[in-house]
Amino acid sequence: MKVSVIGTGYVGLVTGTCLAETGNEVICVDIDENKVEKMKKGEVPIYEPHLDVIFERNIKANRLQFTTSLDEGLEHGDIIFLALPTPEGEDGSADLKYILGVADEIGKKITSYKVIVDKSTVPVGTSEKVREAISKNTSVDFDVVSNPEFLREGFAVDDFLKPERIVVGTQSERAIKFMKKLYQPYVRSGNPIIIMDEKSAELTKYAANSFLATKITFMNEIANFCEKVGADVDKVRIGMGTDSRIGKRFLFPGIGYGGSCFPKDVKALHKSGLNSDYNFKILDSVIEVNATQKTILIPRIRTYFKNNLKDKKIAIWGLAFKPETDDIREAPALFIIDALLKEGAKIIAFDPEAMPNVERKLGSEISYAKDMYSALENADALVICTEWSIFRTPNFEKLNSNMNSSVIFDGRNLYDVDEVSKEVEFYSSIGR
Known part of the structure; x- marks a missing residue:
C-alpha cells in the first residue's frame, strides 16, 4: 500500500520504517530540511534498538523515502498518518496546533479519497476537529481514523511489528477495510485489530497510560510507607505481583516516571476531564506524588x-x-x-x-x-x-x-x- 507519514519524531519514524518493512511504499514528511537530508543518507535521528537495521534496509529497497514537501506526501499516500507533536500547554492540555495546522493544509491540497489517521496521542474529540479542519477547505471525500500508538521506548520496533493489539477508531466501513489491509501482516499470530468509534479510541490511549502511571505511583507510595514501618517493598511487590489480577509488571518502585508519554498524557486526561466538568481525583494524586518522587x-x-x-x-x-x-x-x-x-x-x-x-x-x-x-x-x-x-x-x-x-x-x-x-x-x- 502507499502510505505517507507526516512528522518524523519518535512515533512517526518508527511507524514509517516498520510499515515499509512489510512491503508498503512509505514517504515520511518533515519540515526540518537538515533532518530530512540526514535521513536520506541513512542516518537515524533517534536511538531505538533495532531501528537502524530496518531503516537502512528499507531505504536501500526504496520502500522508505523522505521529503520536506507536504504536497509530495499527500499525492503519494492513500493512507496519511499524522504523527505530529502534541506538546503540553501551560494548563496541562494537549496543544493541537500542529495537527490542526496540517489538517487545514490537507483540505486545501487533496484531490482524491484519503484515509487520514491520527497517530499522535490526542484528546477525546480531536478526530472531529481534524475532520472539520479538512472539510472546510475541500469537497473531496476522506475519512479520519483514530489509531493510537502503544510503543514502549526501547522496545518500539518489536511493539510495532508484533503488537498485542491494534486499536482503530472509525465508523467508516471504507476506512476499516484500508486499515485492516494495512495491519493484517502484523497480527498473523491472532492478536486483535479492535474496531471502535473515534472517541473511544482516543480515550483508550490516555486511559492505558494513566492506569500504568497510577500503578507505578501506587508502588512508590507503598515503598515510601515501607520505609516508615520497616517493611521491604521488594517482598511486598513479589507478594502482590503473583496475584494474576494485579500482575508483575509496573510494580517496581523508584524515583518516578518520566518520558514523553506518561507525564503529558496523565495531565492531558486530567485537563480533558475538567473541560467536561469531571475531576479525575486519582490523577490529581498521581501527578502530585510523581512530582515529589522525582527528588525523594x-x-x-x-x-x-x-x-x-x-x-x-x-x-x-x-x-x-x-x-x-x-x-x-x-x-x-x-x-x-x-x-x-x-x-x-x-x-x-x-x-x-x-x-x-x-x-x-x-x-x-x-x-x-x-x-x-x-x-x-x-x-x-x-x-x-x-x-x-x-x-x-x-x-x-x-x-x-x-x-x-x-x-x-x-x-x-x-x-x-x-x-x-x-x-x-x-x-x-x-x-x-
Whole structure:
C-alpha cells in the first residue's frame, strides 16, 4: 500500500520504517530540511534498538523515502498518518496546533479519497476537529481514523511489528477495510485489530497510560510507607505481583516516571476531564506524588552530608528517563541534577546514550564522563537514576578505589541490600 507519514519524531519514524518493512511504499514528511537530508543518507535521528537495521534496509529497497514537501506526501499516500507533536500547554492540555495546522493544509491540497489517521496521542474529540479542519477547505471525500500508538521506548520496533493489539477508531466501513489491509501482516499470530468509534479510541490511549502511571505511583507510595514501618517493598511487590489480577509488571518502585508519554498524557486526561466538568481525583494524586518522587533522594543526600553539599562531587549514573533510549523528557535525573546544583554540588554524569541530549540542554553546567567508572573519580557520592543493564553488576573494587567515599543513593533498587552493604560504605535505596 502507499502510505505517507507526516512528522518524523519518535512515533512517526518508527511507524514509517516498520510499515515499509512489510512491503508498503512509505514517504515520511518533515519540515526540518537538515533532518530530512540526514535521513536520506541513512542516518537515524533517534536511538531505538533495532531501528537502524530496518531503516537502512528499507531505504536501500526504496520502500522508505523522505521529503520536506507536504504536497509530495499527500499525492503519494492513500493512507496519511499524522504523527505530529502534541506538546503540553501551560494548563496541562494537549496543544493541537500542529495537527490542526496540517489538517487545514490537507483540505486545501487533496484531490482524491484519503484515509487520514491520527497517530499522535490526542484528546477525546480531536478526530472531529481534524475532520472539520479538512472539510472546510475541500469537497473531496476522506475519512479520519483514530489509531493510537502503544510503543514502549526501547522496545518500539518489536511493539510495532508484533503488537498485542491494534486499536482503530472509525465508523467508516471504507476506512476499516484500508486499515485492516494495512495491519493484517502484523497480527498473523491472532492478536486483535479492535474496531471502535473515534472517541473511544482516543480515550483508550490516555486511559492505558494513566492506569500504568497510577500503578507505578501506587508502588512508590507503598515503598515510601515501607520505609516508615520497616517493611521491604521488594517482598511486598513479589507478594502482590503473583496475584494474576494485579500482575508483575509496573510494580517496581523508584524515583518516578518520566518520558514523553506518561507525564503529558496523565495531565492531558486530567485537563480533558475538567473541560467536561469531571475531576479525575486519582490523577490529581498521581501527578502530585510523581512530582515529589522525582527528588525523594535529595533530602537523604542532604542529610548524609549534614546539609552541606557545596563543592561535593556527585556522580550520576543514568540520564535517560528509562534504559534503552536517549529520551530525557521529564527524566527524573534532570530534576535531581537541578536540585543538587542549587545546593552547590558539582555533577559529573554518564549515560550510554542520553549525554548528547543533556549537553544540548544543560551545556557546561555539569560534566560528562567517558564511561561509568571515570564518572566516579574522586566522587563523594553516586546517584543512580536509570536502570541501564551495565549498571547492574558493577566492579565494586574499581568503584571503591575511584570514589572518595563509596556512598550510593540508588533510585532504581538495582542491588540486593545485604550484598551491596558488604561492598560499599553506605547504600540507600527506595522502600527497603
